[in-house]
Amino acid sequence: MMRGLAQRLRQPGLVTAPGVFDMISAKLADGLGFDALYMTGYGTVASHLGYPDAGLATYSDMVGRVRQIAGGTRTPLIADGDTGYGGLLNVEHTVRGYEAAGAQAIQLEDQEFPKKCGHTPDRRVIAIADAAAKIRVAAETRSSKDFLIVARTDARTAHGLDEALRRGEAYAKAGADILFIESPETVEEMEKIAGSFDLPLLANMVDGGRTPILGKTDLEQLGFKVAIFPVTGFLAASAAMASAYRHLLETGSSKDWQGTLYPFNDFSALMGFDKVWAFERAHADYTNPSQGAD
Known part of the structure; x- marks a missing residue:
């Protein structure tokens, strides 16, 4: 039976959620025993469409990915x-769609x-009352x-931490279950965030982003309940693929590449080929009937 995220949040300890962005990353992470997975918008848009995370993906693009990942893990x-893909009616439609698709939580932002991606410049936020209405x-x-x-x-970068905290309070009153104050820039800011709310708090650990990357114990001691690592997987995978492809280009072969390859047989099992082969064995009499039989 699938574990429940709401129930897990009532238990002690930090929930570490790796960023997943396609079915390979989702299946790999799913088998490792994490308490949650995080479907990263940045990575999913990049993987699915090859576009920047700049409002170019539609609700239909994203709910389809939710359904795939939730259904396969x-x-x-x-x-x-994202923003709920529009106004209040769009938010209603998005929430219903994501819930029906199998997600256990939806992240909605006030941009x-x-x-734009939360660790990029020139983000602008809507009025606090309008954003709170979306959460409601x-x-x-x-x-x-x-x-x-x-x-x-996303108010911290353009309007300062105090405005971000004020918005967090408004969203808590509007019915949020988890608060996500994006892009604090120092440990001291993270400490202030953690001391300002009673709701579970989410820390966004973006490798190379604006927020310091902290260890599990430090995040727990500060008071965060969920830590997402949205870019770690696709940055690691991209580095490995870039190295492998460069070696292929330079040498014409994968021979002598010094990187680590996931074992082919293990990858085939991860994708479910064991079930395919078992099915074919079980139905061999139907697919390969004896020649000459009456």
Whole structure:
């Protein structure tokens, strides 16, 4: 039976959620025993469309990826829902769609449309009342309170930490289950965030981003409940592929490449070929009937 994210949040300890962006990353992470997976918007848009995370992906693009990943894994999925893809009616539609697709939490942010990745410049936020209304609609729309609303504010970079904290308080009152104050720039800012709210708090650990990368113990001691690592997987995979492809280009072969390859047989098993082969063995009499039989 699938573990519940809402139940896990009531238990001690940090929930570490790796960023997944396609079915290979999702299946790899799913088999390792994480408490949650995080469907990164940045990585999913890049992987699926080859575009920057700049408001170019549609609701249809993203809900399809939610359905694929949630349907192909057993670990609770937190899914990036951007701005809800429009106004309040769009937020209602998005929440219903993500919940039906199998996510256990949706992340909604307060940026203007088109949004931008949270660790890039020139992000602008909508009015606090409008953003709180989106969170309120999301909380009212879900069919189960175990489907969690992650409220994110991007106000820190352009308007300062105090405005971001003020928005976090408004979103908590509007019905958010988890607060996500994006892009604090020092440990001291993270400490202030953690001391400002009673709700579970999410830390966004973006390798190469604006926020310091902290260890598990440090995050727990500060008071964060969830830590997402949205870019770690695709940056690691991209580095490995770039190295392998460069070697192929330079030498004409994979022979003598010094990187690490995932074993082919293990990868075939990860993708489910063992079940295919077992099925074919079980139905061999139907697919390969004896020649000359009456």
